[in-house]
Amino acid sequence: MTIAVRYILFAVVSTLVNFGTQELVIGIAPISPLVLSILAGTAAGFAIKYVLDKRWIFHDGYTTPASEVRKVTLYALFSVLTTMVFWGFEITFWMIWETDLAKYTGGAIGLAIGYMAKFALDRRFVFMTAAA
Template sequence: MKIAITYAILALIATVANIGAQDIVIRGYSGAYAILLSIIVGTGVGLVIKYVLDKRYIFRFRARDAVHDGQTFVLYTIMGLATTVIFWGFEFTFQHIFQSDGMRYLGGAIGLAIGYVTKYHLDKRYVFRTAEAA
C-alpha cells in the first residue's frame, strides 16, 4: 500500500509539472499549433520528472553508469509511448468536445492517471526489472 501512495504522489507531481508547463506555453504563445506545442512540451517535462522520481523513489534503481542510465531512460520512454497515446487521446478529446483550456487540462489529468497506472506495470516488468540486482 505504501508504494501505491508514493507512486500516486509522484504521479501527481509529474502531472502538475506537465499541466503547468502546458499552461506556460499557452500563456506565452497563442499562434498556430499552440495546443499541440503545449502538449508536447508538457509531455517532455512530465516524462523527465517522472523518470527521475520513479527511478529513485519507486524502483530504487541505480544505473551502472551514464550509458546504462541513458539506455534505461530510452526504454522508459518507449514504454511510455502507449500510455502517451492514452493521455493525448483524453486531452485532445476533451479539447474537441469542450473547447476550453480547463477541460482540456482535466482530460489530460484523467488520461495521465490512467496512463500512469498502466506505465507502472510496464516499468516494473520491462524497464526496472534489474533494480534488485543493481
C-alpha cells in the same frame, strides 16, 4: 510511505509540472499554442517522473552507461505508448467541449490510465526490481 502512495504522489507532481508547463507555453506561444503546450508539458512531466520513479519507486542506482541508456530508452518507449492514451483523452475532451477545464479533465483521466499501465511496464521491463 508505501510505493503506491509515492507513485500516486509523483504522478500528481508530474501532472502538475505538465499542466503548469502547458499554461506557461500557452501564454507565450506565438503559434499553435495547443500543440506546443502539450509537447512541452509532456517533456517536462517525463523528465520529472523518470527521476522520481528511478530513485524513489524502483530504488534503481546507476550501473553502466549502456544500462542507463537502455533504461531511459525503454522508459521513453513506454511513455510514448501511455502518452498516446493521455493525448487522446486530452484532445478529445478539448474537441468536444473546447474549454480549458475539459482539456485538463481529459488530460487527468488519460494520465491516470497511462500511469497505471506505465507502472506495470516499468516494473516488468525497465527497472526489474523485486522491491517494486
